[in-house]
Amino acid sequence: MWTSKMTRRQGLRALAGAAAGLAAAGCTQQPAPQPGRPAMPGEPVELEFWAWVPGMDEVVATWNRQRPDIQVHYVEVPAGADGAYPKLYAALEAGAVPDLVQIEFMELPNAVLHGGLVDLAPLGVGEHRHQFVDWTYEQVSFGGGVYAVPQASGPVATYYRKDLFDEWGLTPPATWEEFERVAERVREHDAYLTTFPTNNAEVLSALCWQAGSIWFGADERQWVVDVDNPATHRVTAFWQRLIDRDLVDTIPNSGNAFYKSVQDGRIVSLLGAHWHAEVLEGNAENTAGKWAVARMPQWDAAGPVRTTNLGGSATSVVRGSRFPSQALEFALWLNTDPATVSDLVVKGMGFPALADLSHVAAMDEAFGFFGGQRINDVFRESSESVDNSWKWLPTTNQALEHINAELQGMAAGGRSLREIAVDAEARIIRDLEKKGLPHRS
Template identity: 40%
Template structure:
């Protein structure tokens, strides 16, 4: 698309994200040409423009990534004409996205923002992100892992630069597993057997965290689920598909047998259990190493990482939990400069090194680091080169998985429904039915054409 004023940017984006693009690309925000009330109807500020030679500008960047300030400082030290002003935003309960959506509607968003893969589509519904193809982003594609690049491709547009992913594995207290003669589980059947033995010893293997829709999505992803797709010019929604039912049935059985706890993970009670050994493992993502180090320092040397259990012995199916992009907002007056920073941030070897030290996840860049560089907490894991487990998992992620609009709302609905089911004794399958119906309606309420999967 050619450069247009901001209002025309929106018109063009709605066209490219319409039904014909869905048929061609297999993933687009279909039906948007008929939407009204999606974001601001005003011009949202000045038109994007190129920076004049010698002109000094400052770009704002909202992020919550730990240690990212060091990469920003490195950029600023070498780029006096294009300075980045970093503003940390809270990532608790989606607060950062509420703030970003509000800023878009008010017409004063930052130039750049940290946006996770699953919620990129919701920002397109707000007409909030710049189509970076206008500024040469396609030339950068070869620098990034293919499936992560695709997470921000909709129709013919590219709407963010990939930063990192979160391939999943199983963190285990190896000392306790050894003491009780429990083998790290290779299959989900093994996992259930291990849960039973560990419970017999007075501890717990894990918690089923009812409020953690992100992780539940990862478990469904591994099982072969496909929650979103397109059929012609319509979205399909399949939260209640057979693979997800299998996952729900499995965890419901563990809960009913009292083999797992049901407290939220990554909150005070969970941290206490991790510190004391009452909780002996955690199905987490690659970025979880820093989380354990920071919250259970007294357990140093006792943890190991093993592959995620498989549904069938010998398979190598894995999943992703988390991962994010550096996106340029549509209101930015200097999108080309913002894109240059986003690419540098996520591909420059020195920047990647600093981000790894901060614990930001598994890099989306193909080069600029070694897997061993990610073992920044090697001593905590008893000398294990644990990142190789996550690297292998990353190669086994089903790349056909796609995210759809309103995923942040879907996560909230999953959390509310699982919490209610646990309180009322309802089946986990009823949760899936409830969330399926609600998600279809959510998309229809946004003016999108939907077919239930």
């Protein structure tokens, strides 16, 4: 573990400079981080890596056997906002940090804002851009800076109860128009096609992302917020109609009530990410073999396939590492070596950000829970069909909290989905203003 100190103001400048051209911010761009000194011949390189993927310790052990010159000490940390990130920000404040950290796409801009991550562009990470699905590389890139190596994503598809669909003479809907008709048919059997979770703003954002509503982005000078737009209105009007007609449930898409409804056949499909496969298998055991996966519905049946994403993470080098070049070498191995990526997929990493999956053995798996289907074929197409212009904001957590609060109120008779979206844009802009970040809407 090595030491590093950086002020929040410097972090603001780094992020604003990378994603938003500092002329608009009225300050000067921070110099690119200087790589640490090369290791002397024979000098052991020791790195510390924080992550939460199950079984990551075994993967790190494989690296350590292969690379006695660069040894990695693995520290398992809890995932997300209640674990890894407070620990990371506390370490940055204390000046004692790991060399590498797993970080979600949504959190990455905030970590850069804290001045916590090394820009990998000067270290040559751009030479490996072709190895990753384009939109995942965009998730870790701001302006000319690259702040992580993409690891995994959450491309979305339709999970559905094939046994019940077959029994009721239904096929998975190919378009959203068909989705509404299928939802009507499913209600005839006292069941719901799916749930619109009124506790999960990320689901609403993903549905809008697929429809071409790019809520968040960045141009050369500033952050861009565009929640209140025609594509969002189309999505919110559609789901509001389904809710008002009682064609979809509105319970959370996780937790005991949801999984009981899934096991009882009261909810018969789920718009879910790749990682939902493992969640379903672990929480609906008595439905094994009865599920299948299909492409998510499309707004334009004749146009190019458009999908969306829920989740995703990357591997960042933390500012202050003595050996950032060696840390990057490990991060690239972790996320591009076919055998390693395959092992991580099996352990539950998520869908690989790697572009060429032809040598990743786990991609060919036939899943017994899904009736022997090779579901990764569906998710591969989904991963390749995500719009790459979406950029999470450094205030993403606050943005989603605003929307979540309103969604929960909607469930109790509050405002409509469209009203929630209109209000969210103003609140998100205020959050950016409080942090002094340049923006437009």
